Amino acid sequence: MHHPPPGPIARLRSLRYVELHTPAFTEAAGFYEDVWGLETVESDTGARWLRGTSDEHHVLHLTQRDRVGLGRIAFAVATPAEVDEAARRLEARALVPVAGPGPLEQAGGGYGLRFTDPEGRLIEISAQVEAVAPRGRDGAVPVGVTHAVLNTTDIDAAVAFYCDVLGLRVSDWSEHQMAFLRCNSDHHCIAFNQAEWTSLNHVAYEMTSVDHFMRGLGRLRHHGITPQWGPGRHGPGNNTFSYFTDPSGLVCEYTSEVAQIVEDAWIARVWRRVPELSDLWGTAGPPSKEIRCSMAGSPDPGPLAPLDAQGPGPLTPLDAQEATA
Secondary structure (H helix, E strand, O other): OOOOOOOOOOOOEEEEEEEEEEOOOOHHHHHHHOOOOEEEEEEOOOOEEEEEEOOOOOOEEEEOOOOEEEEEEEHHHOOOOHHHHHHHHHHHHOOOOOOOEEEEOOOOEEEEEEEEEEOOEEEEEEEOOOEOOOOOOOOOOOOOEEEEEEEOOOOHHHHHHHHHHOOOOEEEEEOOEEEEEOOOEEEOOOOEEHHHHHHHEEEEEEEEOOOHHHHHHHHHHHHHOOOEEEEOOOOOOOEEEEEEEEOOOOEEEEEEEOOEEEOOOOOOEOOOOHHHOOOOOOOOOOOOHHHHHHOOOOOOOOOOOOOOOOOOOOOOOOOOOOOOO
């Protein structure tokens, strides 16, 4: 008997954290704590878990590796039973978890599973992760991670997988170059950028308000760090933006005031890729060749690939795609 494909494996509640791999571990850890505004929760040899101001145990997991790249993307679900059901639904799709379902042996604990997407990214879904007492939100520091933009060699296939398997919904397109996907009322938690190869484009950190956003830029300026693109406000998502690079060369963003979606009323649109929609304020100017090159990154076969996995050479700044997330 023919069975129809199963629905999404789970109802994702939020983007919980990202893991980044870096050879410049000491420098990156110092940047994210002393400059960017996160706070170390736990540390180990070659590993650091950092929190924002929310009750999420950690929003950034830094791991020392020989190759720069994305370690994993973690999403929250409500209960361990949902993790078990997700494992069953993955099996029905002939997708085999690489870990779990079961207790997560990591800082913050939790119950979860991990599997890879078609381009080798490692995805984690988890429940019952330890919470921490919220920090006050008076400081101009991040609440947590609000979205990750991923470079993909096949944007249609990537969008189909994340919608069909993970249950994300398309909020908007930027022509056929970018797609913005949501899991809750925030306009996007994941966005895909059509590119020459698979890599991490950037990770965005939510600031409480536009005032916190601007004061955060002021604090970075006191550290001698100015935006490589920004400040401005994007059309898709309506969020403020300022982009920087960390000591690993990975791009990080301060953002605030992302558009909120009313699920039954929202109609996705296709935005034109023009400067006046890339930055509604008109304050940021065009992205520099350097930040575009950093957003293109280096080919990333995924954290489970052997270290000698080869890909095409680095993209030149002139060829790098402009990101508008």
